[in-house]
Amino acid sequence: xxxxxxxxxxxxxxxxxxxxxxxxxxxxxxxxxxxxxxxxxxxxxxxxxxxxxxxxxxxxxxxxxxxxxxxxxxxxxxxxxxxxxxxxxxxxxxxxxxxxxxxxxxxxxxxxxxxxxxxxxxxxxxxxxxxxxxxxxxxxxx
Numbered sequence: 001x002x003x004x005x006x007x008x009x010x011x012x013x014x015x016x017x018x019x020x021x022x023x024x025x026x027x028x029x030x031x032x033x034x035x036x037x038x039x040x041x042x043x044x045x046x047x048x049x050x051x052x053x054x055x056x057x058x059x060x061x062x063x064x065x066x067x068x069x070x071x072x073x074x075x076x077x078x079x080x081x082x083x084x085x086x087x088x089x090x091x092x093x094x095x096x097x098x099x100x101x102x103x104x105x106x107x108x109x110x111x112x113x114x115x116x117x118x119x120x121x122x123x124x125x126x127x128x129x130x131x132x133x134x135x136x137x138x139x140x141x142x
Contacts, residue, residue, distance in 0.1 A: 015072070024042075024074065025043075029044060060089055062137075064093060
């Protein structure tokens with residue numbers, strides 16, 4: 001298993017503002033459309049299927065076609081699970097400046113559904129809705 005930096009939502013926001021990082025949201029297209037960090041790009045690590053989540057076989061190829069392997073990228077998802085796996089895949093594909101944003105967009109929850117670690121949206125960081133031109137999965141996979 002690869003080792004990589006993990007950052008809080010506030011640290012991720014600072015990396016984007018001050019160090020030139022971009023935000024790669026690896027949630028499904030539907031989750032991304034419902035709300036995501038401002039200026040984020042969307043390449044789902046998994047797709048929502050009829051039977052649940054299924055792997056996106058084109059994930060690495062679309063990311064590699066969109067970003068240089070030296071690009072500074074913060075990877076986030078809903079609560080942190082998919083982003084960890086996506087970061088490992090991207091490091092394996094040769095990306096060198098990747099960080100995982102802990103707690104994702106929503107936050108980490110305990111077994112009873114209570115938020116134990118707030119994510120990007122719960123901390124009031126800048127968000128936007130929809131499928132932004134040039135940053136949606138539909139645009140990036142072309």
